[in-house]
Amino acid sequence: MLSMRLLGLALASLSFSTAFVPPTVRSGLASASTDVSPACKLSDSAAPVETMSLPRWFQHEISITAPSRGCHLITSDVLKVINKDISQIKIGMANLFVQHTSASLSINENADPDVRRDMEVALNKIVPASWNRDGTFLHTMEGDDDMPGHVKSSLMG
Known part of the structure; x- marks a missing residue:
């Protein structure tokens, strides 16, 4: 045998997935830096962010x-x-x-x-x-x- x-x-x-970052988190991230120009700040709309597990x-x-x-x-x-x-x-x-x-x-x-x-x-x-x-x-x-x-x-x- x-x-x-x-x-x-x-x-x-x-695997790859699409995640949404809540507006409050994004606006908090954008306002954390005082040198960010208004054009570079993240908007308050939910935008897709690619993530990878x-x-x-x-x-x-x-x-x-x-x-x-x-x-x-x-x-x-x-x-x-x-x-x-x-x-x-x-x-x-x-x-x-x-x-x-x-x-x-x-x-x-x-x-x-x-x-x-x-x-x-x-x-x-x-x-x-x-x-x-x-x-x-x-x-x-x-x-x-x-x-x-x-x-x-x-x-x-």
């Missing part, structure tokens, strides 16, 4: 054990960990990193489970395990699927 560790699972959020950063480490060799759906495993964080941000990005040399991450559809099976079949045709036995690979001491796993993970990204 392959235990896959996702490191650096990070969500970052940076500070970035939020969440980072988690999770371990996922694959039940077998193949293509596995891990969306629910990741969502369990980041669900609370997602509710605190409007726009963000999730970065996943796999700390294993024969595992990789790929985005694909989930409407039909045959897609994962077909991906595994295609990868096995591209990099067959028989290459460990026929002399194609020299790094063979860790099992029949070890070196093909390294190649497949490099191809997938």
Whole structure:
């Protein structure tokens, strides 16, 4: 069984919003300086002021054990960990990193489970395990699927 560790699972959020400064605050700011010309003073009308919230950063480490060799759906495993964080941000990005040399991450559809099976079949045709036995690979001491796993993970990204 392959235990896959996702490191650096990070969500970052940076949001912009428009805020209104009340006239009393603005006029107080303008009158705080005695050298401000009348043309430079803020008016008493509510004018929009652009504000930016500070970035939020969440980072988690999770371990996922694959039940077998193949293509596995891990969306629910990741969502369990980041669900609370997602509710605190409007726009963000999730970065996943796999700390294993024969595992990789790929985005694909989930409407039909045959897609994962077909991906595994295609990868096995591209990099067959028989290459460990026929002399194609020299790094063979860790099992029949070890070196093909390294190649497949490099191809997938």
